[in-house]
Amino acid sequence: GAVVSQHPSWVICKSGTSVKIECRSLDFQATTMFWYRQFPKQSLMLMATSNEGSKATYEQGVEKDKFLINHASLTLSTLTVTSAHPEDSSFYICSATQPNTEAFFGQGTRLTVV
């Protein structure tokens, strides 16, 4: 299957700082990327849908100004958690897809805000 690389795999940051997470599709051009958040022992909660070259579409309840998503190229999308707080600690995972194909996932990023 296709390879999606997510970096970093884990990060610890201080409260009030910003953290950037990258999602790269290594061997295909991803027209759409999805960002998910997952709490322990729960399902993936879709945060936003990102199409290359356009603004991300955020799900209801997700703060656009807090979770900045950029999809500048067909192989890279970034999620920036701004002014992080302990309640933002979670597992964030991206997936990349082309039309009518399955979504391939990155390895996920475990964010801990202290």
Add this chain to the structure above:
Amino acid sequence: AQKITQTQPGMFVQEKEAVTLDCTYDTSDPSYGLFWYKQPSSGEMIFLIYQGSYDQQNATEGRYSLNFQKARKSANLVISASQLGDSAMYFCAMRERSGGSYIPTFGRGTSLIVHP
């Protein structure tokens, strides 16, 4: 309303036995796709199997098969000859069209434990 329902929070199976993980879905879109993913404790999501709504045959991938019953809107995953490495969370997902894009929706997951 929940679009993907996985009613089994946890399942236990003995090594080498088969196990069925349940999944029902709800959609009014005639064109949709159903997926199963495996998530081990490391967190990565591993694609297992795909079934398109127009596919006539049940999908199979090695030890994984999808029991697709369209009229009942169910897409159960069958794992044959379970192995210890199959212990993980399993998520059923559906992709349907939403505003021009295909948005995947995930169920709550089933935790599978394979014991010797």
